[in-house]
Amino acid sequence: MADHVQVVTTTDSEQAAAELARSIVDARVGACVQVAQIRSFYRWDDAVQDDPEWQLQVKTSAERLEALIEHIRANHSYDVPEVIATPIIGGNRAYLTWVESETMQ
Numbered sequence: 001m002a003d004h005v006q007v008v009t010t011t012d013s014e015q016a017a018a019e020l021a022r023s024i025v026d027a028r029v030g031a032c033v034q035v036a037q038i039r040s041f042y043r044w045d046d047a048v049q050d051d052p053e054w055q056l057q058v059k060t061s062a063e064r065l066e067a068l069i070e071h072i073r074a075n076h077s078y079d080v081p082e083v084i085a086t087p088i089i090g091g092n093r094a095y096l097t098w099v100e101s102e103t104m105q
Contacts, residue, residue: 004089004096005065010040010053010082017054023075029068030058031102032093059088064103 001013007030014037015034021033035058060068065085072083088096 004088007058029071030060031099034058061103
């Protein structure tokens, strides 16, 4: 696995996204979180939903991935929060070193 990971999750409000993002950085399970408003279509409760959501993109070290996933699950309002991890296979070495230093326990 790569040494660095980008994790995506979504929330139902800007305030929830900001609170989750801040808690992720504060707990040092993610170095940086970007939040963007999106529109999501998905099936839930036997109906296709069309909802505004706020997407969080979290950069973390592979070593802290499981802790980040647990943090999101413990601090998320959704019954089944989206948590998708994608390996970062390259990038600015100085930035990736910073990600590592910010997510050290």
